[in-house]
Structure formats: C-alpha cells, structure tokens
Amino acid sequence: MSQSYMPVRPVAKADDVQDAYNHHKDRLVDAIDSTKSILTDIRGFNKDDWVVRYPQLKEAAAGPETLRRSLSFADDPTTQTPVRLGPTRSVSLVSLDDTKQPTDTEIPPLSSDFHVLRLDLKLGSANSALSLVSQLEKSSIAHLLDERLATSIAHIDKLRLRVQDTSSKVLVTGDLNAGKSTLVNALLRRQVMPVDQQPCTTAFCEVHDATENGGVEAVHIVKVGTAYNPADDSTFTTAAVEDLEDLIAEYETKDTEHLLKVYLAGKDQNSLLSNGTVNISLIDAPGLNRDSLKTTALFARQEEIDVVVFVVSAENHFTLSAKEFLWTASNEKAYLFIVVNKYDMIRNKDKCRRVVLEQIKGLSPRTFEDANDLVHFVDSASAANDDGKEAFAFEEMEAALRSFVLTKRSKSKLQPVETFLLNLLSDIELLASANKLVAESEVAQARAELAATKPVLEKMKSGRDKLEEGLETVEEEGVGKASVKAKKVLTDALEQVGSGKPFGDLRLPSYPGLLSVWDYARDVRRTLLDSLDLAVKLAEDEARIITSDGVVQIKDLGEEHLPAGVERSRRIFMPEAMFSAVRRGKGPNGLKTRGKAVVVAGGALGLGIGLASRPDMQETTFLDLFDVNHQFLVHFGDGSKSSSETDSNPGALSVVGVGVGALTMVGGQAIGVRGVIEGVVRLSDFFSNETARKWALPVVGAVTIGAVVYVVLELPTSIPRTIGRRIKVTVESVEDDDNQWESQNVVRIGRETRKVLRLASWDLRERFRSAMDERGKEVRNAEEGEKRALKAQEWFTSVGVRVGEVRENARLGETVAV
Numbered sequence: 001m002s003q004s005y006m007p008v009r010p011v012a013k014a015d016d017v018q019d020a021y022n023h024h025k026d027r028l029v030d031a032i033d034s035t036k037s038i039l040t041d042i043r044g045f046n047k048d049d050w051v052v053r054y055p056q057l058k059e060a061a062a063g064p065e066t067l068r069r070s071l072s073f074a075d076d077p078t079t080q081t082p083v084r085l086g087p088t089r090s091v092s093l094v095s096l097d098d099t100k101q102p103t104d105t106e107i108p109p110l111s112s113d114f115h116v117l118r119l120d121l122k123l124g125s126a127n128s129a130l131s132l133v134s135q136l137e138k139s140s141i142a143h144l145l146d147e148r149l150a151t152s153i154a155h156i157d158k159l160r161l162r163v164q165d166t167s168s169k170v171l172v173t174g175d176l177n178a179g180k181s182t183l184v185n186a187l188l189r190r191q192v193m194p195v196d197q198q199p200c201t202t203a204f205c206e207v208h209d210a211t212e213n214g215g216v217e218a219v220h221i222v223k224v225g226t227a228y229n230p231a232d233d234s235t236f237t238t239a240a241v242e243d244l245e246d247l248i249a250e251y252e253t254k255d256t257e258h259l260l261k262v263y264l265a266g267k268d269q270n271s272l273l274s275n276g277t278v279n280i281s282l283i284d285a286p287g288l289n290r291d292s293l294k295t296t297a298l299f300a301r302q303e304e305i306d307v308v309v310f311v312v313s314a315e316n317h318f319t320l321s322a323k324e325f326l327w328t329a330s331n332e333k334a335y336l337f338i339v340v341n342k343y344d345m346i347r348n349k350d351k352c353r354r355v356v357l358e359q360i361k362g363l364s365p366r367t368f369e370d371a372n373d374l375v376h377f378v379d380s381a382s383a384a385n386d387d388g389k390e391a392f393a394f395e396e397m398e399a400a401l402r403s404f405v406l407t408k409r410s411k412s413k414l415q416p417v418e419t420f421l422l423n424l425l426s427d428i429e430l431l432a433s434a435n436k437l438v439a440e441s442e443v444a445q446a447r448a449e450l451a452a453t454k455p456v457l458e459k460m461k462s463g464r465d466k467l468e469e470g471l472e473t474v475e476e477e478g479v480g481k482a483s484v485k486a487k488k489v490l491t492d493a494l495e496q497v498g499s500g501k502p503f504g505d506l507r508l509p510s511y512p513g514l515l516s517v518w519d520y521a522r523d524v525r526r527t528l529l530d531s532l533d534l535a536v537k538l539a540e541d542e543a544r545i546i547t548s549d550g551v552v553q554i555k556d557l558g559e560e561h562l563p564a565g566v567e568r569s570r571r572i573f574m575p576e577a578m579f580s581a582v583r584r585g586k587g588p589n590g591l592k593t594r595g596k597a598v599v600v601a602g603g604a605l606g607l608g609i610g611l612a613s614r615p616d617m618q619e620t621t622f623l624d625l626f627d628v629n630h631q632f633l634v635h636f637g638d639g640s641k642s643s644s645e646t647d648s649n650p651g652a653l654s655v656v657g658v659g660v661g662a663l664t665m666v667g668g669q670a671i672g673v674r675g676v677i678e679g680v681v682r683l684s685d686f687f688s689n690e691t692a693r694k695w696a697l698p699v700v701g702a703v704t705i706g707a708v709v710y711v712v713l714e715l716p717t718s719i720p721r722t723i724g725r726r727i728k729v730t731v732e733s734v735e736d737d738d739n740q741w742e743s744q745n746v747v748r749i750g751r752e753t754r755k756v757l758r759l760a761s762w763d764l765r766e767r768f769r770s771a772m773d774e775r776g777k778e779v780r781n782a783e784e785g786e787k788r789a790l791k792a793q794e795w796f797t798s799v800g801v802r803v804g805e806v807r808e809n810a811r812l813g814e815t816v817a818v
C-alpha cells in the first residue's frame with residue numbers, strides 16, 4: 001500500500017492553500033494600487049514640479065568597497081558622485097562609516113541598474129550612444145522617463161487584471177483510452193464526456209460553469225478560425241449537452257480539430273469547478289497519438305492553461321507520444337500534474353508505482369521531486385461510486401489538484417507580478433533616493449548662491465539712494481562750477497575788450513599810420529573780437545576740466561556702487577569732443593567719409609559761431625575811428641546808453657562836439673559841463689565883439705586844426721577804445737538777456753557740461769539698474785530653486801517611505817507559503 005493512500009487531510013490542506021492564495025492576491029492588489037499611485041504621483045511631480053533625473057550607477061571595484069557605486073545622471077554622465085547602495089537599492093552619499101568592510105547582510109542583493117524603469121538610451125554603436133546620451137537634455141530624458149512610467153502604469157493595470165482574474169484552465173490530456181473522460185466526469189461528478197473502451201474523444205471539450213453562459217446549459221461548437229465570443233452566436237453553433245456524445249462521434253471521422261465549449265449547470269459544490277477562489281474550466285483533450293500530439297502540445301502552451309493534468313493508464317505506462325509530450329511540456333511548464341489511472345487494475349501496485357515514478361523522474365525531474373503532491377494513482381471509474389480507499393485517493397488527488405492549480409497560479413500569475421512589483425519598487429527607490437541626493441545638492445547650491453548674491457543685492461539696495469544723490473551732486477556741482485567759471489572769464493574778457501584791451505596773450509596790431517588807419521581799425525576790431533572768442537574758448541576749456549573731473553567722480557561712484565563682476569563703462573570721455581560739431585559727409589581732406597563722424601573741436605570758434613566769424617561784427621565803420629556821439633555823451637552824457645548810438649550819423653552838433661571835445665581835452669583833462677557852458681558863453685560874447693569877430697575865423701580855424709591834429713594823434717589809442725566799447729555795447733545790447741553773448745555762452749557751456757555728466761550718470765545708472773535687476777533675478781532664482789529643491793527633497797523622501805510601506809504591507813519578497 002502506497003503512502004499516498006495515508007490520510008493527510010487533503011481538503012484542509014487545500015483550504016490553507018486557498019487562504020494563502022487569497023491573502024497573497026489581496027496583498028498584491030493593494031501593493032499594485034499603491035505602486036500605481038506612487039508612479040502616477042512621480043509622473044505628476046516630474047511634469048509640474050521637478051524634472052526627475054535619471055540616475056546611472058556604476059559598480060565600484062570589488063573589495064572592501066563593495067557597497068560603493070558611483071552615481072551619475074543620463075544628462076550629465078561625466079559627473080560622478082560616489083554613493084552607497086542600500087539593500088533595497090536606495091542610494092546615499094558615501095560616509096566615513098562606509099570604509100569598513102561590509103558584512104554579508106549588507107551586500108546589496110540587487111544589481112545597480114534599473115529593471116523596469118530602464119531607459120533604452122543606447123542607440124547605435126557604443127561610442128555614438130555615449131555622445132548621444134551626453135547630448136540628451138534633462139527635459140528629454142525626463143520625457144523618456146515619463147513615457148516609461150506611463151508604460152509601467154499600463155503594465156501594472158494589466159497585472160492587476162491578471163491577479164484578479166479568477167478563471168483558470170486545466171487541460172486534461174494523456175494517452176488514448178487512458179481514462180481522461182472518466183477522470184473529467186469524476187471531477188465534474190457528472191457523466192458528461194462520452195466514455196468508451198474505444199478511443200472516442202476527438203475534440204477539445206472545454207467545460208465551464210453555465211453561469212458564464214447566462215445560466216444556460218449548452219454546447220457551443222466554435223467555428224474554426226473564428227475568435228470565440230459566447231455573446232456573439234455568429235462565432236459558434238449551439239447543441240444540447242445530451243448530444244455531446246453524438247457530436248464527438250461525428251467529429252471522429254473528420255480531420256480538423258474542434259473546440260467545444262460545454263456549459264454545465266447545477267454543478268456539485270464539492271467539484272473542482274466550485275473552487276471558491278478561481279473558476280476552473282476542465283478541458284478534455286483528445287488522446288495523444290501522432291496526429292493529435294502537436295495540437296495538444298500547442299494547446300498546452302497557451303498562457304491561460306494554468307495546469308496540465310496528464311492521465312496515464314497504470315496498465316500501459318507511458319507511450320512514445322506521451323513521453324514526447326511530457327518532455328516538451330515539462331520543459332515549458334516545469335511542473336506537471338500526473339494522474340496514473342486504472343490503478344485498481346494493477347495487482348503489484350508498488351512495482352507499478354516504482355516503474356511509473358522512475359519514468360517520471362526521467363521525463364520531468366521537477367515533477368518527480370514533488371511526486372507526493374503531483375503524481376497520483378487513482379481509479380477514476382469507481383471514484384464516484386466508491387467510498388473506500390479508492391475514493392479517498394481520488395479525493396486526495398482532487399484536493400492536490402486544486403492546491404496545485406492555486407500553487408501554480410501563485411507561481412505563474414502572482415509570483416511574476418510580485419517580482420515585477422519588487423523590481424519596480426526598488427527602481428522607484430533608486431530613482432527617488434538619487435533624486436533626493438540631487439535635490440539635497442541643489443538646496444546646498446541654492447543656499448551657496450544666496451549667500452553670495454543676497455548680500456550684494458542688499459548692498460546695492462541700500463546704496464541706491466546714495467548713488468543717486470552722488471550722481472545728482474556731481475552733475476549739479478559740475479554744471480554750477482562750469483557756469484560760474486565761464487561767467488567770470490567772459491565778464492573779465494568783456495570788461496577788458498570794452499576798455500580796448502585785448503584778452504589773454506593776444507596783442508593789438510601796431511599803428512601803421514594815418515594812411516592805413518582804416519586797416520588798423522579793422523585789425524583792432526578783429527583782435528578784440530578774437531579776444532572775446534578766446535575768452536569763450538578759455539571758458540570752454542575750464543568746463544572741459546570740470547567735466548573731466550565730474551566724469552572721474554562718476555566713475556569712482558561706479559566703482560563704489562557697482563558689484564564686482566559687472567562690466568564697467570567702456571565709454572572714454574574725450575574732452576576735446578565737447579563743444580564740438582559732428583560733421584558727416586566730407587572728411588578733412590574733402591573726401592566723402594561714409595557715415596564716419598568727424599569731430600570738429602574748438603567750440604564756438606570751431607562751430608563757426610565765434611564773434612570773429614560773424615560778418616556783422618567784422619564790419620569796420622567810420623564810427624570805429626571817431627565815435628563822436630560817444631564823445632558827446634561822455635562829455636554831455638544823458639546818463640543812459642542809446643541804442644541808436646551805433647548807427648547815428650555825425651551832424652553839426654557832433655562836429656561841434658568834436659571840437660569842444662578836442663578843446664576840453666587839450667588841457668589833458670576834461671573840464672566838465674560847467675566849463676563848456678562857460679566857454680560857449682564866452683564864445684558868444686566873443687563873437688558879438690567886433691575885434692573878436694575879426695579874430696574869430698583864424699582862431700576857430702586854429703582850434704579846429706588843433707582838434708583835428710589832436711584827434712589824428714590820438715587815433716592809435718582811441719580806436720581800440722572806441723572799437724572795444726562799440727563791441728561791448730553790441731554784444732550787450734541784445735534786448736533778450738538770454739541771447740546776450742555772455743549769458744548765451746554761459747548757458748551753452750553749462751548745458752554742454754550737463755549733457756556730458758548726465759550721459760555718464762545715465763550710463764552708470766543703467767549699469768547699476770541692470771546689475772541690480774540681474775542680482776535680484778539671481779536671488780529670486782536661487783530662492784525659488786531652494787524652495788523647489790527643498791520640496792523635492794521632502795517629496796522624494798516621502799516616496800522612499802511610501803515604497804517601504806508598500807513593500808512591508810504586501811510582505812513582498814517573503815516566500816509565500818503554499
């Protein structure tokens with residue numbers, strides 16, 4: 001008697017397996033949901049908050065530093081950071097402790113590369129791939145990663161469906177006439193499949209619960225070449241369950257394989273189909289022979305076939321076809337469930353068992369290793385009727401099959417999902433911990449940047465008003481000084497010219513004699529006009545010096561207020577360009593200059609607006625020689641200047657005036673109005689006297705000659721005085737004060753000074769403003785960067801925690817007890 005017949009509470013064991021399976025399944029579904037939510041969150045974070053970096057780990061050399069890896073990122077493969085790889089593939093920076101020899105438990109069991117989230121960045125040859133990777137930007141890698149995350153989420157959804165799928169298919173196959181249909185019927189607790197001593201099963205009969213067909217018992221004959229859909233009756237023809245035997249007999253004569261879907265109602269609660277956890281459908285396959293072998297092998301390979309039950313007759317052992325099938329199937333499915341049927345017919349059961357097991361050992365070693373659970377010796381024919389040890393053996397086999405289905409499902413459906421989840425979670429952990437390191441280093445970097453830029457910005461902010469004040473002061477002081485200086489120089493010059501003296505180092509021409517008096521007057525006029533122009537030039541030169549000084553002060557202000565690293569103004573102040581005209585067109589040589597500016601220096605003179613260049617000022621008139629009107633006014637002055645003075649013609653009174661003037665000046669000094677009146681009275685007395693009248697003519701003639709002589713002799717000194725006075729009067733006689741020569745020049749010099757200083761100030765202000773804007777932007781960026789990196793640091797830490805929780809809650813990685 002075999003030990004397999006010993007009672008081992010098979011049903012209780014099957015229940016345990018079922019419970020374990022259900023727990024395993026539920027935990028996996030939870031883990032799948034949590035992992036999916038983490039992946040979705042990473043996608044969202046990658047999209048909205050942080051460009052997730054894709055880490056690459058390189059193995060360190062073996063030896064005491066086994067735990068060390070170097071971490072780099074796909075977008076920057078050249079920068080490598082030494083890291084320590086934790087047991088769950090979380091990475092952390094290498095610390096001093098890591099120099100110690102790692103213990104066995106610390107050695108990371110997982111490889112350092114990604115499993116699920118691996119990006120296929122290596123395109124083309126190794127060299128070009130390297131250059132490609134280095135060219136990939138952070139964002140494009142993040143995009144690739146996002147796609148990979150999306151694929152993983154889609155895959156996870158499929159896994160969830162697979163884990164929750166309760167349908168399971170058990171293919172019953174074996175040698176011809178081995179009792180497959182009898183076994184299926186016994187498992188169904190109903191005579192459904194035709195049983196005959198002759199080989200009779202010619203079609204694949206897939207038995208389902210009638211609930212899958214709306215509770216209706218029926219046989220669906222699936223049309224060859226169509227995808228079966230129970231809801232679409234164009235994909236099958238229907239027959240009654242009772243007619244199954246006839247149908248199968250009918251197919252016996254035909255060559256093509258058929259698939260029959262058999263829906264059964266009112267199934268036995270204890271049958272294999274009512275598993276409670278999975279809906280098992282039994283497929284009764286045709287007996288194996290040369291013709292059916294290939295088809296059945298192909299059928300068994302289908303993914304939805306969870307378990308292959310191989311039925312062998314204890315009487316015949318394995319045929320060649322059976323061996324071939326078992327060999328192929330065991331290579332693919334590893335474990336097979338073998339039912340040695342018709343065991344009742346065997347007398348020497350031990351020998352039979354030994355021989356059969358020996359054969360199984362050769363054909364499917366792993367099935368042999370688990371023979372107690374996977375190889376069963378039964379009598380299917382009497383299982384239902386018998387309640388003795390045959391029935392017990394059958395029951396045990398049934399329970400074992402149920403457990404095996406679940407165990408197989410655990411291995412074929414749950415285990416791969418669990419492995420996938422474990423890999424995915426450790427990928428997430430690697431991704432999160434590496435990004436956490438990046439975030440940490442970015443926090444540090446942002447803080448370092450802030451430490452460098454914030455004080456500079458603060459200093460600029462607090463110095464802004466001071467700079468503004470300084471620039472205003474320089475401008476106002478410069479303009480003030482230049483104006484005051486100009487006013488003084490011009491006033492002095494005008495005073496001097498007004499008294500007939502030239503200014504500066506200019507000299508009056510020497511008197512060439514009476515014959516050239518006209519030329520003399522012209523030259524004197526020119527010299528005196530040049531004097532005023534010279535004064536203007538001097539005032540301009542002073543303004544240039546003052547402006548240069550101001551420009552230097554502005555430069556100093558720039559040095560004081562502009563932060564290091566900001567480019568200083570490249571403008572070079574050219575004092576000679578002040579008060580200059582920019583002429584375009586013709587160069588000094590008369591050639592056309594293309595758009596090149598020619599600076600004509602020399603202020604008012606250079607601009608052609610000097611007094612000496614004004615034709616109206618150059619004109620020499622008779623009045624430059626004898627300003628009789630002036631003489632008269634000096635001696636009989638009405639106390640006010642007359643604007644008509646310059647253009648009045650000499651009349652009789654003027655002539656008298658000249659004479660009187662001459663008279664009065666004979667003595668070398670003016671005798672005053674009273675003296676003149678007295679003289680006139682005496683003259684009238686004199687002319688009323690006879691004798692006097694006789695003498696009058698020669699006396700008057702002598703006096704006139706004397707006067708003329710005097711005037712002529714005085715010309716070298718009187719002409720400069722006269723011309724100077726006239727020039728002074730002319731430049732001062734403009735009605736509008738602002739247009740007066742002096743004030744006009746003072747204003748012009750002040751304006752030009754202001755223009756230069758303002759330009760320099762504007763330049764500095766602009767530099768200061770843009771530097772401040774830039775520093776402000778840098779500070780803002782660093783602050784935002786710090787905030788973002790801090791958030792990322794926190795977020796990736798939480799991802800690590802969540803991954804740990806998922807792993808722990810689902811008890812992933814623990815061996816599932818079945």
Ligand SMILES: Nc1nc2c(ncn2[C@@H]2O[C@H](COP(=O)(O)OP(=O)(O)OP(=O)(O)O)[C@@H](O)[C@H]2O)c(=O)[nH]1
Nearest residue numbers: 177178179180181182196199200201287342379380
């Ligand atoms: N004594 C005994 N006879 C059995 C047993 N199982 C099946 N038989 C008989 O063996 C014959 C063949 O049984 P089937 O169930 O038709 O065999 P099968 O493997 O389905 O045959 P095909 O599908 O036609 O290859 C029938 O006469 C059964 O009564 C068993 O365990 N003990």
